[in-house]
Amino acid sequence: MTDIHTIKSYDDELDQLRAILSEMAGLAEMQLANAVTALMARDIKLAEKVIASDKKIDFLEQRAEEKAIEVIARRAPLADDLRELVATIKISNALERIGDYSKNIAKRTTVLVNTLPIRQISVLPEMAQEAQRMITDVLDAFIQRDSTRAVNVWARDERIDLLYDSLFRELLTYMMEKPQIITACTHLLFIAKNIERAGDQATNIAEIAYYVIEGRPMKDARPKRDDTAFARASKDEQPHPDQQDSAS
């Protein structure tokens, strides 16, 4: 009886932790959507709301970490369960950083709002929507222990990277043609970079999830990327582990 009770309430604790992660992922997705909507609509009130709401994600990250440490200390779990709990801490950290990127987009929006070369950024919502879907899907993959779905999310990041690359080149062209919009365009570059980094965090989570589910690194399972584009150094401040030779 005691054993069953112990096992059940350990599962309950894991469920609580997963619920915090789900809530964080939902908030991270919403914050990114709102940040980009605020930018496109030049809605400074919404941008300020995004800035203020980031605190919630920070708070949840702290709660996830405290809860995970408490469970580890009390339960002394074996290595596999321990790995899952440590993964929880790492995933909550990644989600918190996605929140930071959205906040940064919102801050740049409050600066940009009157100078925005609006026609030039239609690709940003497309990038953001893909990143949002990746955040939701990768957390489902972790919670449902679906490693195939984790690999699938990982692979989709390439689309964001390609959109970022083409936007980067486009913005350079605009800046050369119209020096008076250079300041606005550099903010847009950093905004695009933030979305691209949100996608990178989703792939990070995909790799963490895969490792926990399968007990081995994802590099053996995932599709090969094109590693030849060495000149694409405008990306990868957050390169994916095991992707060290790609300069994409």
Add this chain to the structure above:
Amino acid sequence: MTDIHTIKSYDDELDQLRAILSEMAGLAEMQLANAVTALMARDIKLAEKVIASDKKIDFLEQRAEEKAIEVIARRAPLADDLRELVATIKISNALERIGDYSKNIAKRTTVLVNTLPIRQISVLPEMAQEAQRMITDVLDAFIQRDSTRAVNVWARDERIDLLYDSLFRELLTYMMEKPQIITACTHLLFIAKNIERAGDQATNIAEIAYYVIEGRPMKDARPKRDDTAFARASKDEQPHPDQQDSAS
């Protein structure tokens, strides 16, 4: 006897973990120094060496995490020790990311090497040197349990932020005056951003160290920053926890 033996070898294990972190910090500092030297000297061989050497830091991060999980699983430490072990995982993750930034600088250098407006970037080595010192000092603070030193490192990040801000404005001016160097300047912007983010990671580590040493968040102890510069949205893709209302 057994207890003393157990305690001693637990300390040995913590020492091993600290040694891995020290090695990582040494490598991270060297990689940043080499990346910026390669950029300034247009030394493509050195840049390629930096790119290749990033693997070492990645490897050490994995080792630190595995070792920490192994120690937790075997020793079932109490909450305080557990917090320190989890802090070790987080610090190794932060150092690995500093390694990524250096690699990214090196990749951009391989692209920039023939088009570099070299006179414009003398502030970059200054930023990098400050970041390097912060990395060394913050790890010493963690290992020697010196919370005053951790606060001191945290405060020094402001200097890097100010250097970044002035460089950002300077590069904008150059781009407006000379459209043909816009591409090179945007790479320099991202390079400066990477150095600034390395400084942010050092402040992250300072906060993690402070929490482990003092058992409470650093926000109560550290000097106040100026939170009024709301327009400085060009920074903080990685804002410091508890600094949520600053847009610097």
